[in-house]
Amino acid sequence: MQRQSLFLKMTATLGFIFLYAPLIALIVYSFNKSKLVTVWGGWSLKWYGELFRNEQIIDAALLSLKIAFISASLAVVLGTIAGLVLSRFGRFRGKLILSGWITAPLVMPEVITGLSLLLLFVAMEGAFGWPAGRGIGTIIIAHTTFCMAYVAVVVQSRLSQLDDTLEEAAMDLGAKPASLFFLVTLPLIKPALISGWLLSFTLSLDDLVIASFVSGPGNTTLPMLIFSKVRLGVSPEVNALATIMIAVVALGVVAAILQMRRQTRLTMVANQT
Amino acid sequence: MSIQTGAAWVDFASSRLARYKLFNGINWGRLAVISVPTLWLGIFFFVPFLVVFKISLSESAIAIPPYTSLLDWDLEEAYINIKLNLGNYLYLFEDTFYLDAYLSSVKIATISTFFTLLIGFPIAYLIARSKPSTRTLLLSLVILPFWTSFLLRVYAWMGLLKKNGIVNEFLLNIGIIEQPLTMLQTDFAVYVGIVYTYLPFMILPLYTALEKMDMTLLEAAEDLGARPSISFFLITVPMAIPGIIAGCLLVFIPAVGEFVIPALLGGSDTLMIGRVLWDEFFLNRDWPMASTVAIVMLVVLVLPIMLIRNSQGKEERV
Numbered sequence: 001m002q003r004q005s006l007f008l009k010m011t012a013t014l015g016f017i018f019l020y021a022p023l024i025a026l027i028v029y030s031f032n033k034s035k036l037v038t039v040w041g042g043w044s045l046k047w048y049g050e051l052f053r054n055e056q057i058i059d060a061a062l063l064s065l066k067i068a069f070i071s072a073s074l075a076v077v078l079g080t081i082a083g084l085v086l087s088r089f090g091r092f093r094g095k096l097i098l099s100g101w102i103t104a105p106l107v108m109p110e111v112i113t114g115l116s117l118l119l120l121f122v123a124m125e126g127a128f129g130w131p132a133g134r135g136i137g138t139i140i141i142a143h144t145t146f147c148m149a150y151v152a153v154v155v156q157s158r159l160s161q162l163d164d165t166l167e168e169a170a171m172d173l174g175a176k177p178a179s180l181f182f183l184v185t186l187p188l189i190k191p192a193l194i195s196g197w198l199l200s201f202t203l204s205l206d207d208l209v210i211a212s213f214v215s216g217p218g219n220t221t222l223p224m225l226i227f228s229k230v231r232l233g234v235s236p237e238v239n240a241l242a243t244i245m246i247a248v249v250a251l252g253v254v255a256a257i258l259q260m261r262r263q264t265r266l267t268m269v270a271n272q273t
Numbered sequence: 274m275s276i277q278t279g280a281a282w283v284d285f286a287s288s289r290l291a292r293y294k295l296f297n298g299i300n301w302g303r304l305a306v307i308s309v310p311t312l313w314l315g316i317f318f319f320v321p322f323l324v325v326f327k328i329s330l331s332e333s334a335i336a337i338p339p340y341t342s343l344l345d346w347d348l349e350e351a352y353i354n355i356k357l358n359l360g361n362y363l364y365l366f367e368d369t370f371y372l373d374a375y376l377s378s379v380k381i382a383t384i385s386t387f388f389t390l391l392i393g394f395p396i397a398y399l400i401a402r403s404k405p406s407t408r409t410l411l412l413s414l415v416i417l418p419f420w421t422s423f424l425l426r427v428y429a430w431m432g433l434l435k436k437n438g439i440v441n442e443f444l445l446n447i448g449i450i451e452q453p454l455t456m457l458q459t460d461f462a463v464y465v466g467i468v469y470t471y472l473p474f475m476i477l478p479l480y481t482a483l484e485k486m487d488m489t490l491l492e493a494a495e496d497l498g499a500r501p502s503i504s505f506f507l508i509t510v511p512m513a514i515p516g517i518i519a520g521c522l523l524v525f526i527p528a529v530g531e532f533v534i535p536a537l538l539g540g541s542d543t544l545m546i547g548r549v550l551w552d553e554f555f556l557n558r559d560w561p562m563a564s565t566v567a568i569v570m571l572v573v574l575v576l577p578i579m580l581i582r583n584s585q586g587k588e589e590r591v
Contacts, residue, residue, distance in 0.1 A: 012399035015392050019418050019472060022429035025439055029432065082310035092307060100583075101314040107522075107579055109530020111547045112567045115554060116321035119564065122338045123324050145317040148310070177302060206423050209532055213554075223424050230428050230537065242425040249420045253413050260409065 023246055030239035047240040054237060057225060064205055064222040067136060071143035072200035076193055078144065079151025079200075084185070086152070087159040088167075105149040114213030117142045121214060134216035142214045143207060147200035154199070158192035159185075198252075322571070329564035330357045340561050361565035370549075371566065375573065377544040381460065381535075382528035385467035389475045389524045390517065392468065397479035397516075398509070401486070412480070419473040427466050427537050434462050434538070462538035463545075467528050475520040482516025483509070522582055529574055546570055 030048075034041030051057060082102055086095070105113065121131055121138050131138055170184045186193075208223035215221065229235045331340040343356055365371045400411045418426060433439045434456040441453040456462055486509065494504035510517075532547040539545070546566065554563035 008395055008399055008402075011395040015396040015472075016414065018392065018469065019415070022426060022433055022469070023418060023421070025433060026425070026429045078310050078313055081306060082314075085307050085310065089303065089307065092303075094307070094311060098307070098311050098314070101311070101318055104579065105318060107526045107582070108575065109527065109547060109570065111530055111532050111550045112325075112571060112575070115550065115563060115567050116325045117317065119324045119328055119560070120317070120321040126338070141317060145314070148313070152310070202420055208424055209551075223422070226422075226424055226428070227533070227537075230424075230431070238425070238428065242422070242428070245425065246421050250417060253417050253420065257409060257413055 026239055026242045027246065030236070030243040032236065032239075035236060047236045051237040051240045051244075056220075057222070057237070057241065060220050060222040060225040063136070063219065067139050067143060067211075067221065068201045068204035071140050071147055071204045072197045074140070074144040075147035075151050075200040076197045079148035079196060080155050080189070080193060082148065082152040083155030083159060084181070087156050088164075088185075102149050102152045105146040106153070108146075110207075110209035113146060114142070114210040117145070117210070118213040134214055135219045138214045138216070139211050139219065139221070142210050143200075143204040146210070147203055150199050150203065151193075151196035154192045154196040155189055158189050162188055325564045325567055328561055329361055329568050330359070331561050332358045332360070333559045333561050338560065339558055358561070361561050362569075364562070365565055365569060371546075371569075374544045374546045374549045375570070378529050378531075378546040379574070381463060381467070381543075381545060382525050382531075385464050385471070385528050386521050386525045388464065388468045389471055390521060393472055393475035393479055393520065394513075396472075397476045397483055400476075400480050401483035415473050415476050423470055424533060426470055427534055430462065430466055430469065430538060431457060434465070457538065458540035458543075460539065460543055463535050463543055466534040466538045467524075467531065470534065471524040471528060474523040478519035478523065479513060479516040482513045482519075486512045522578060526575065526578055530570065546574075 031043050031045065032039075032041055033044035033046060082098065086099055086102065089095075117138075118134070121134060125131060125133075166188065167180060167184055170180050175184070206223060207221075208227050211221045212224055212227075215224070226238055226241070229238060327343060328340055331343055333339060334341045341356070341358075396415065400408055400415070403411060431438075435441070436453050436455060436457070438457070440456065441450075444450045445453065456465075490508050490512075491504055494508055495501075499507070530547040531545060532551050535543045535545040535548050536551075539548075550563050550566045550570070553559050553566060
């Protein structure tokens with residue numbers, strides 16, 4: 001037993017090194033003075049300065065944040081409705097279709113989703129004149145569509161774990177469907193909504209392929225800009241950008257762990273008293 | 274506060290609606306709620322495939338948009354001419370380039386999925402067997418890279434695998450190799466990239482399956498004299514099968530259609546169907562051919578997997 005667990009620990013440690021080595025390399029080289037990624041020219045904050053002076057990157061980042069914010073919010077509204085309908089509405093005609101459509105975007109290769117949405121937008125523009133050209137609006141529609149699938153899955157699984165006695169009690173006390181939803185169900189599924197929103201936000205912020213298909217000229221999102229920069233050659237300010245993004249995410253994850261620890265401790269205390 | 278007033282308003286509206294006798298029998302509020310996500314997905318997810326299918330039957334043209342129309346009509350002469358072009362589909366089978374791309378995508382995705390499983394299993398197993406407090410920490414360590422940009426994680430490997438990159442420098446310094454290896458822009462780099470970026474998708478379902486496992490089974494096996502390796506293959510692995518299947522599908526499906534990884538890490542000879550579709554669309558500007566590639570990929574690769582996944586989901590629920 002002892003030998004097996006040592007072997008296990010070693011392979012798992014190697015796995016964690018594999019997961020983190022590239023991120024650590026990115027962080028270290030973001031402080032490199034030299035323009036050449038592999039030549040160490042001493043510590044410097046030069047590339048951070050370059051990054052903040054680069055208006056192209058700042059504009060793309062702001063555009064991406066705006067799109068991610070709007071898409072995540074829309075996706076939470078639509079995804080919550082879909083999740084609720086699938087887990088609380090019992091049987092209805094078309095349920096099979098909706099449940100199929102909800103999970104399909106999760107497994108659809110991005111190139112197909114992107115291509116098909118673009119061709120739809122072009123066909124719609126030809127038929128009704130809307131959307132006139134492509135830009136922020138079409139990217140938001142595309143991102144909302146694939147993000148709502150993730151939100152629906154998260155909400156659905158939360159609702160299936162949830163005991164529906166509270167909802168039944170509210171109904172017995174005469175709550176109408178709408179107030180039942182806003183006053184009972186919504187507060188109960190709040191954690192799922194928050195994680196669904198965060199997931200959608202990062203997915204939208206991260207998407208290169210779909211945005212490339214459905215964006216118009218002049219609407220370059222951050223991943224599109226990074227992709228073209230990286231393809232053309234090494235640009236050290238991308239290392240600085242990556243480090244900032246990793247730092248933000250790490251802080252978020254640490255905050256989430258601390259919050260979870262505090263909550264478990266609180267419930268433990270509450271259970272003891 | 275605003276939620277309450279919102280709810281009160283909806284209640285008011287629905288009670289007004291209920292007064293109309295006409296609507297009795299049909300629950301209009303319910304219908305409206307159901308139709309919102311259904312209509313959205315219908316318009317922006319389902320209909321697009323019909324459009325793609327339609328365009329795959331047209332011909333490439335120098336026009337805006339760059340394809341011919343399937344219908345050709347003249348009301349005065351009273352004729353409608355429907356022109357379906359199957360040439361794109363025939364061309365797909367005539368030119369072995371596309372067939373090679375499909376096969377090579379499947380090969381690359383299969384091999385990468387296997388290695389993801391091989392690397393992911395020990396990590397998932399270790400997490401499932403550790404104390405609850407360390408478990409949260411280790412799980413967050415797995416999830417953290419998943420929350421950082423996919424593109425930037427692929428980019429990080431470009432810096433590692435280059436000819437004068439960190440991996441080569443390291444191997445040269447410790448004297449394992451004498452000449453720097455060519456790793457970037459090879460299939461090897463594509464495998465590394467896919468395994469790396471999809472590893473969390475494998476670990477999480479594996480962890481869920483292993484965590485649910487009844488540990489007393491292993492103790493019983495040990496009491497009956499089974500060696501650890503035997504009880505691992507006869508008990509642990511079979512118990513983890515739902516997680517293995519879920520993880521493999523979560524890695525395999527996106528890997529088949531991958532564009533970013535072969536574009537950044539692969540060489541010009543790395544054939545993957547996602548990249549072929551992209552080039553057909555953006556470089557050759559042949560929209561009908563790109564649509565054909567997408568439709569065939571959907572029917573041959575994605576649809577069967579979705580059907581398998583669905584039937585399994587049903588079995589699990591039963």
